[in-house]
Amino acid sequence: MRPESPARHLAPPDWLVRSLRPHPAPIPWAAVARAGLALSLPLAIGLAAGQPAYGALASMGALSGVIGDTADAYRMRILNIAVPQLFGAVGVTVGALVYGHGWVAVATVTGVALVSGMISTIGAVASVSGLLLLLNCVIGAGLPLPGEWWLAPLLMTGGGLLVLALALLAWPLRSGVPERAAVAATYRSVANLLASAADPENYAETRYAVTQSFNQAYDLVLARRALAHGRNPELVRLIALLNALTPIAESAPAAHQHGVPLPAAVPDAVRRLADAVDTGSTDAGPLDLPAPEGPAARAVDHAVRHAADLVNSKNTDPHRALDADRLGRPAALRVRAVRAARRVVLSGSSWRYGLRLALCIGIAQVLVSTVPVPRSYWVALTITFVLKPDFGSVFSRAVQRALGTAVGLVLATVVLAEVPLGWWDVPVLMALAALIPALTPRGYSYQTAAITPAILLLSDTLNHQGIGLVLPRLLDSLMGCAIALVAGYVLWPESWHTRIGDRLADAVADTATYVERAFGASADPDVPAARARMRRRLYRDLSVIRSEFQRALTEPPPTGRRAAAWWPLVVAVERIVDATTAARIRVKQGAPVPGAAEVAQAAGQLRELAQGLRASDVLKGVRADFSEADRSGVLEPVRQEVAAARAIASPH
Incomplete structure (x- = not known):
């Protein structure tokens, strides 16, 4: 056996290298x-x-x-x-x-x-x-x-x-420019997501970048809206543009599951929309999109055309745009201050x-x-x-x-x-x-x-x-x-424990609630808005989990090693959320709506997985009964991802 090199023992530990590695950023x-x-x-x-x-x-x-x-x-x-x-x-x-x-x-x-x-x-x-x-x-x-x-x-x-x-x-010269730039950057990140939809190596990282970009854009626009008085037409338009971009991002998991690359014209069209948003133009030019093939491509095509109609629209109806604001207007500053004070004390x-x-x-x-x-x-x-x-x-x-x-x-x-x-x-x-x-x-x-x-x-x-x-x-x-x-x-x-497992369990439990809300029968007119808010919260939570994971890797052993062991499950939970979003897109494109029993079974399996994630650092004995699953059901990919996560957490 070849003896180990002395230089290997002199090399700095991985957690220190991660801590000191400079982050790439423009000046x-x-x-x-x-x-x-x-x-x-x-x-x-x-x-x-x-x-x-x-x-x-x-x-x-x-x-x-x-x-x-x-x-x-x-x-x-x-x-x-x-x-x-x-x-x-x-x-x-x-x-x-x-x-x-x-x-x-x-x-x-x-x-x-x-x-x-x-x-x-x-x-x-x-x-x-x-x-x-x-x-x-x-x-x-x-x-x-x-x-x-x-x-x-x-x-x-x-x-x-x-x-x-x-x-x-x-x-006075650049009012609104940062907000427009943030929305345009989100359009470009979604274009990159569509371009990598069939690339299993880059899709997860690109989707994470999309979530980060959405978070920044919504935070900027909604924070300014909370400070602005009245219905500012510029802010109304930016909110509407972000809302129109959301269906494109939501259709990407369906395209990713389909596994067939989208035509290059599709992400290029979204990039042209980004350029128009960045400059404040209402003329993004013709889309020139190819005819879509399959439900996933149709969902992307429909979402891109809807966003293009809004970008090219010269008049945004404030009432309609604000009514469609699925995240809702932030509470007044006084109300938020009272809530913050109560949260601090309690x-x-x-x-x-x-x-x-x-x-x-x-x-x-x-x-x-x-x-x-x-x-x-x-x-x-x-x-x-x-x-x-x-x-x-x-x-x-x-x-x-x-x-x-x-x-x-x-x-x-x-x-x-x-x-x-x-x-x-x-x-x-x-x-x-x-x-x-x-x-x-x-x-x-x-x-x-x-x-x-x-x-x-x-x-x-x-x-x-x-x-x-x-x-x-x-x-x-x-x-x-x-x-x-x-x-x-x-x-x-x-300090000696990571919070990754608890955060993953919360995300899986929230996914179970989303499955019930997205596929359960309800006549509540606010259900679409509630679904949108819940879906945004899910992806924001996944972004927080990734940040927590990166933070935990900079901890010394054994905390850093324990955190690294969670990475396959982080990816598995992200795939579960993506599969849930893709299932919703399939239903919107005409797939049969899952029955109450199928919805209850999928939600139950998700909650069992969440309980197992919360139980211990090493997940064991999570029950998920697939014997009576409808293999042709729209929620079958969700069940498969739950089974994969269980297999990762409970190796045999």
Whole structure:
């Protein structure tokens, strides 16, 4: 037997390679320009006024605005940047008021950590708001801020709002462009799905990309619609275009099951529709589609022609379009705020995360209060970033934070050693700030490496410690990562288990309900709308499962290995949902409607599979009786996929 190569033992583990592998993403040049200007301009103004510390505080506020500048739609940028700045102002005010008050400061910051953690579980805007609430509170409680108590929050908020002002400059000229681009991108992703319908290797990944694209487009359009007053004709049209695209995406599983490639003219026609949507045109040109052959091709042809009629229509009836809005208009902002507050107070997961974050911050504050640690607030800052609930694996983020900080400190050492204090800081900060939005999409370690030298340069402007900041920064980051790993990860049993099985079980159970809703007899006029919402929710849940799977793979053994074992079942459940959608398309194209007994049998088999998935990490003994199945029934492919999933989960 050939001996193993020593290099194999020196290779980094798979979970670390996955964590550090850069994500492919285009450089957001507009965000790069905004970041460079927003961080350097306040510092330049402070230097010109003879108050560089004030300029550094405003630049710190701009840094938080740059981190939150992730939305495409202009109205969403107002929420993503302005709302977190208000929470940040509250945080720095509370922190400054308890600065130097010993155990009162420890208790206050720990309490703020609890509140921050709980509100962070609501959603994206609340997550950034909770982040800034705690970050600024830690800064205010750990760093002597210049001026009156109200000056620091005013300067930091002003810096963040500068980012917002720069982001909104093009709004009058590009209003609605991000939403149109998102809808057009969804059309193109569906075109790719149709092109790969007969390709078993690429179909699953392409379908996942379609779900992601649908999620982004609906989130953008419906979020803007929630903020707009009245029936905006442009939003009505975009909603109608998305709704018209849904039947095309739903017909793809039927074409995939048929196994025969669609003519190239079909995806090309959808791409022409995408170009028309992108430019706002109402003339996509002739479709020139070939005559469809078979039920699956007819379903695709009918759906594409319907979408083309809508794209080429110059007048969209607002009442008809809104009535056909199967996802429904989002609730008013006040109603959603009340629901969010109720969910935070009553949710067990909200309390668990809040307590976990408060425990870690409390340990950090007690530690730095009893042990002399220079610039001690960096320990809590590290914990705050590592323990964000929507940022992925805590273990992976702690490792990436440590490595990213080490790389960033190399650059920071050069900057602090070679760049003299004063006006040279302005162009250097501009260059460092531009790296933040350029590297953030690549991964957390890359973002950390970009943010670290910018923060150190601003910190040096406040305290003039120069290169003496570097080593304490590294030690504090390592201490914060260690506390997060032990008190925020190792001591919590849920950290050692993946949620993939439970999420798969929920998806299968929801599929059973969908089967009953889609094929059961009902005269309820809202059933088609309810079916559409349920189907969208199913595919969105599948997207979440894939994201959870990718996150779990970055965990160390044995969690990562356990997660990898679920992958065949992830694919099997996706095939079950696809088979259910394809069955519905077959019925719409004239196949016999399954009887009540067939529907009940399929739904029962799905629920038995869901119970088995929920029972244990290794699925055993799932019962699914196929002896009396109607082999010619429209739901037979669904039963076959359930049997395949059971065979994967219970190998013999």
